[in-house]
Amino acid sequence: MAEKYDIVAATGCPTGIAHTFMAKEALEKAAAERGLTIKVETHGQVGVENELTAAEIAGARAVVVAADKDVHAERFAGKPMVSVGVSRAIAVESAGKLIDDALVAKADPSLAVAVESAEAAGEKESFGHQLYKHLMNGVSHMLVFVVAGGVLTALSFLWGITSFDSTAADYNSFAAMLKIIGGVAMGLMVPVLSAYIAESIGKRPALVPGFVAGMIAIQGLPVNATTGMIDAGGAGVGFGFLGGIVGGFLAGYVILLLEKVFAKLPANLNGLKAIFLYPLFSTLIVGLVMLAISGPMAAINTAMMDFLKGLSASGAIVLGLAIGCMCAVDMGGPVNKAAYVTGTAMLTEALAAGVGTETYNFGTNFMAAVSAACIVPPLITTFAVVVGKKYFSQEDHDAGIVNFILGCTHITEGAIPFMTKNIWPVMPIMMIGSSIASILSLMFGVHDPAPHGGFLVLPVVENAPMWVLAIAIGTVVGGILFVAFKKHEWTKAQKAAEAEVATAEVAAIEAEQASDEGFVKASNVFCGQTVENRDAALALISERAVEAGIAEDSAELYAAFLKREAEGTTGMVEGFAIPHAKSDTVKAAQVMVLKSSEGIASWETMDESPVICVIALLVPKSEAGTSHLQILSKVATALTDEAFRAAVKSTDDPAAIAKLINERLA
Incomplete structure (x- = not known):
């Protein structure tokens, strides 16, 4: 089960x-x-x-x-x-x-x-979230091809920049095979992106038109160079990952459309729909549309690349700032992925153009800047929890240490828990650190031919020491800012805690003073007492009265209590007793309270329940007919109130009990 x-x-x-x-x-x-x-x-x-x-x-x-x-x-x-x-x-x-x-x-x-x-x-x-989810489904499947293909291609350079070329002096057959395998994997990037965007929308039937759309996005519309006519043997201009995205959504929604179109076909034709009608018509429709838009899409793709190159022309600071902010603003979210996918697309073009070309230099330099910007945020948290350990919780400290590994392997998401706790100013701090690393990577002329891997691909990074330095500078600057923020936050919390303690102490003093201003003082309320019987309780009250300066002779006061008990029990109901003593040893009329933790079974009460709370009246003999009777009357009246009895019995706080009785004696 x-x-x-x-x-x-x-x-x-x-x-x-x-x-x-x-x-x-x-x-x-x-x-x-x-x-x-x-x-x-x-x-x-x-x-x-x-x-x-x-x-x-x-x-x-x-x-x-x-x-x-x-x-x-x-x-x-x-x-x-x-x-x-x-x-x-x-x-x-x-x-x-x-x-x-x-x-x-x-x-x-x-x-x-x-x-x-x-x-x-x-x-x-929301429709927007649906689109984003479909896009990310494609990106998630594509990334593994990018990583595998990019790293293998980069590893081929270990034998030399042109080691894959059989005509070059540094040729190596194994390096050539690595380059071939890596190239095949990288070549599948756009088709896989397109196919799995489509699959997210139209499920399995959408894979076929999705793959076709991705392949067309790579190849473009073939045209014969001589005739200028569409020619299957001609060459086209591809429109890259942007075209793959468009093709993926197109393929997915075409399948949804065809499902509605063929919905009225007999159920016994369901197999025919899945294996023949859907793949045939969806591939035809998607293919024609993709070929038709190849020109405009290629123009858009070229314009986007030109824009980024234009930022480069504006200087490393402008381009690096854009890259750093995009990579750090959402820690692996859509903006971060947009920057990363752009970097991998430009790297793909760079590797295809070949080492030494302007395209190669720009694409690998751009990729180095993107990777640096993605590596820095988790390393900032590691620096901060080590340098400013006392300002972080143990949980944050442990997470920051783990982030060292995540950062070194190009996993930005490790910094997310830190940012979610304080989006401001942690997000800007991360953006500053990433931007510095990105700008310096561009300025130092670092070239990274691998799209992922972090420091694992250092052997193939050109100017690797300068790249590590750029990342270190971004990490330290961001880390110092993060520690400064956490120190400020910690100091503020400490002051608030101290103020809270001081306020609580003042409140406690004021409460005690307030309770002592009434007829019953909190200092004359004794809770949690253990006494064997009635006489022991009265003796204890007499002793405490002398200690408090209420009476002068405990033996005389005790005798006055016993004299009153001999006239008739003062035990009431529900565990209450109100003994009272009239004696010249009492300096001024006062009330004392004793609460027994176990109950006083030997005290005779009206309902035969053991006495739990003793409210004792101490009155000078000269006030026997005035204060004595007034106090006794009010206490006796209060004990007829069920709410009063319950409130007194429910607490062992002397101040609270004093307040309850004083309210009744007022």
């Missing part, structure tokens, strides 16, 4: 490295805080882990989807659910809010998309 969970969840981010598992951990902690059971399915780069079964989904009370990629949410049809971007679930507090919202969300049987929050119950996921 399948185990039942209160909540089931699915998380996934474009890279499948950090956000995915940070969201999983936050959701699990938030569920534990609420006493709920949860199972979180992760969609990382290694595939689906901790996969949810149909029985587990059916048995869950609600569903949380925190993903920027397709996690097959149609499985959750009919379940109360929230669906948001993965960044909305990486903090425990926000993850808890998602769980709360999911538990009160309305189920959506059709599951077009689920609600984003309980307040928006019934509203569909």
